[in-house]
Every structure is written in C-alpha cells, then in structure tokens.
Amino acid sequence: MSPKWLAMSILSRLFARQPDPREALRPLWNAIVAEARRPSWYTSGGAEDTVSGRFDMVSAIYSLVLIHMEKDSELVPDTALLTELFVHDMDGQLREFGINDVVVGKRIGKLMGATGGRMAAYKAGLAGDNATLADAVRRNVTLREGADPAVIANGLRAFSERLERTSANLLCSGEIAA
Secondary structure, eight states: OOHHHHHHHHHHHHHOOOOOGGGGGHHHHHHHHHHHTOGGGTTTSOBOOSHHHHHHHHHHHHHHHHHHHHTOTTTHHHHHHHHHHHHHHHHHHHHHTTOOHHHHHHHHHHHHHHHHHHHHHHHHHHHSOHHHHHHHHHHHSOBOTTOOHHHHHHHHHHHHHHHHTSOHHHHHTTOOOO
C-alpha cells in the first residue's frame, strides 16, 4: 500500500458526502403527494382545485401518515426526516411562486404551525365519529361551494385504514396497502 494511496483513501473517507438520510423516505413523500393529488379528492370529494386546496390535501394526507408513524416505535425517528422533506418541498413551492428569501422562512413557520393544528384535528377526528372527522375537514380543507366535508372525511378514514394495513417497510418504500 503506497503512502499516496493511503493518504487519498483517508481524505476520500473524511470528505466523502454521506447519503442524505431523508432520501430513504423520498418514496413515501412521493406517495403522499400522489395521494393528495388524486383527482377524486377534487372531483367527487369537493376539495377546491387551487393552490390552497392542494396544500390542504397534502397537509391532510401528510398528517395521517405522521399520525400512523407515531404509533410505531420503529417509525417514530423517521417522522422528523419526513417533516424535513415536507418543509423542503414547501420551501421550493414558495420560491416557485416568487416568494423571496426573507419571507420564505416566515411562511414556512406559519405553514408548519397550521399543519400541526391540522394534525391534532385529524387525530381527534379519526379517534371520534364521522361527524368529528367531517368537522375537522370543514375547518381545514378549502372546499368548493356546496361540497360535503363528509365525503373527504370518509376518504381520509379509508386512507387511514389503508395505512393500518401497511407494514413499516412498505410504508417507507411508498407502497401503501390498497
């Protein structure tokens, strides 16, 4: 082993980039976004197909996934990584809309606060009856005029039941039970 090779080996290990641990959860994040963009939430469900309505649905699906993950000690550490993906995505979306650097941090803080409140509302709604969950939807999803929040509430409960049937490994790989 030459000294030059040894020095290069040590340097490459010292300065090698470690894989981003969030990337292991990228498939789950992509599955959350895909679920939130499913057309039926907007057509038959009545969510408004606007920036606000789409954010509301991403927040709802993301909240249900976090609620599920918090019940599994194996998945609890991954909730922080998934939240970082959420924040990174929202940051990128705000920048695409032309929000400047000074304001992005404040907006992200507000979005995270709102998402925390929504998560609590959905957790209570899932633990309660359909009327309680429908009320959480009414307060947290931008709906088209005349839309019945119970339709989305029923869909969210069904999605939550799918999460319950999904193993930790499949969930992290973005494969949610049918």
